[in-house]
Amino acid sequence: MSESKKWFSLDLDLNKKSESSGTCGCGNTQESCGSSHKQEELSAEEFYEAAINASIGDERKKDGFEQVFDVQMDRRDAFKKLTASLLIGAGAVSSCTSVVQGADSKEKAQIDWEEQFKGNYKLMTDDEKKQTVDRLMRSYELRTGKNINMSSKNAEEDVLFGYAFNISKCQGYMNCVTACVEENNQDRKSQMQYIRIHEMKDGKGFNFNEADDNYYHEVPAEGHFYMGTQCFHCDNPPCVDVCPVQATWKEEDGLVVIDYDWCVGCRYCMAACPYDGRRFNWSKPEVPENEINKNQHYLGNRIRKKGVMEKCTFCVQRSRKGKNPACVEACPTGARIFGNLLDPDSTIRWVLENKKVFRLKEDLGTEPKFWYFMD
């Protein structure tokens, strides 16, 4: 019962708060991240990192980092840097531009190193979070010449996100699926989709075994009804406990998120999820440049790399700005309802209080924050 207490404890003026801090702090970061004054403070580290990079240079070529940043840090570069640091000595790296190539490639390389050896986002201070986000934006700019907007906005206080799905309304149009793929920069090649819509036969109840989650015909099909699943952002998520490196965790506002740069790709969380909520990047994700959603969040829809886990984040880049997730916005029937469980005036609270709601596999004790109901 303690769970229900948590979700129903009253707290007012939540919406105001989320509005006031709705602007993200990226405006100024974009300008400041371009300046290179940061490079000077890194002399000692730089040498160390050059050494590491030189020794594992080959390894790095094959891993996922390079695809994200596309920084061509090959062995030659690394050795150049290494010799540069050796020649000049640890104290005076600022003048080493004469030995290495252009300032741009130097900056790229530096960003790459700092990214490779940064810590777990979960344990970062707000400053460190901002720094890594700055680096990622700058790296994208250096690589493509285009700007993206990446946020590191933390959870608001007194917010706990929840979701409700109206089975009577859903007609299986799958607009939510398309919107989700576009919003979250999901891999187009493997057709990754966070949301699955299960087509079920009338009169058979919720029989997932006989449902079809991969249909290609006109909807709504005669004698069928539809039910969507995705990550349910469990309040007691089994996927989080099993992660050996804490690359996935539950945020203050109830979102279960993944640090794509910290994940080692063991897929233990995938085995632990009872709801088929997680997706793995089996190869390098591909999104056409002109389709990339440039409004990103570190924990949300930023471009992933090969060999890491990802999943629905309730569109953290939107929800933390007070907007609805893309699926909710895209649904033409209004079957999807999203909101703050701690706000007594929210629609989701109204649904929970007035409809006969249920959740999937409640016997597992995972406490999903995703309810189903019927009109």
Added chain:
Amino acid sequence: MRQLKVIRSLVIDSLDTITKGSKKYHLWMGFLTLVMLIGMYCYSIQLDEGLSVTGMTDRVSWGLYISNFTFLVGVAAAAVMLVMPTYVLKDIDFKQAVLIGEGLAVAALIMCLAFVVADMGGPSVLWHMIPGIGVFNFPNSMLTWDVIVLNGYLFINISIPFYILYRHYQNKEAKKNIYVPGAVLSVFWAVGIHLVTAFLYQGLQARPFWNNALLGPRFLASAFAAGPALIILVLAIIRSFTAFKIPDKTIGKIAMIVTVAAQINLIMLVSELFKEFYAPTHHSESAYYLFFGLHGKNALLPWIWTAIPLNVLATVMLTFGKLRKNPRILYFCCFILFVAIWIEKGFGLIVPGFIPGPYGKIAEYLPTGIEVGVTLGIWALGAFVFTILAKTAIGIELGELRFKLKKMES
């Protein structure tokens, strides 16, 4: 200073022995190297393209690698069945076999670690798992427990034989009060590695096929059958190719261990089958899939129906003392038992856990050529490591490698 000298000379001597040998030995090592190179080539493709070159998908997200890992943990744990009587119960019989057994454990553990690394999506960020530098989610994640116990076990199994061989190398007796505590520790540790590995799967409420209290004990039973069975086969090979004396009595005793473990394993199998098929529930679907196929999908049937008869046949034959005493039959039984448990505890355990999926979707899994290549490469690596270890150990035990002798010559 002296210690360093001895170690140096030991390394030089062992390098000397492992590079010299009969033609057959060179062919064997050359063959293993070739397979390892092929495996490395396959792995480089996997690194380059990602895990999409394997048969794994979002629906079946662990496959051949994790299957082999699981099985090999069992093989590694089995060394303990020989350690216990020798070191602790002072049963001299086993002394010869023990060094071989521990060498096997080391090789198996190295293979385990290689399989885990091969399965990772981001091997270059594995340092995230190193306590201190990275974040080690201990004690929440069973995987971190597994990392600890496996590495600890590896350490124990390297240090005990090393100490003994090191003393023998210098023509000294190994001191009991130094290695016996280590041996006792390794006994508990071996049970630990296998139980913890079982808990890795057993603790997932999402997968009813694994979430079953019998999984851990069954792991132990099957491990103590498959591991010693492999040791018997290896001892048989060593016996016929080297001057290393292994008395029949030793093999007979190990065969006894295999038999009892195989019997217990069979009892547990029956118990499991009864639970799944007497009153089948929604949760029995994975077992149905494994044994009979579901909705026309039956990729695992040939495997499991090879494994079960082999398992039963081997257990029954081993049960009769007369048959067990005949070396030919014994080796045959050990071989089929090993294969049967490899299928059952590898493929037959990991893959059905994912089928049907959380919402009943049945997506089958078949390893790709690249996956098989990497797997064979890692097995070759294990065999390579073991051959080196065994050759050195045998050299020292036979007195061919001695520190003092060398000194006198020079």
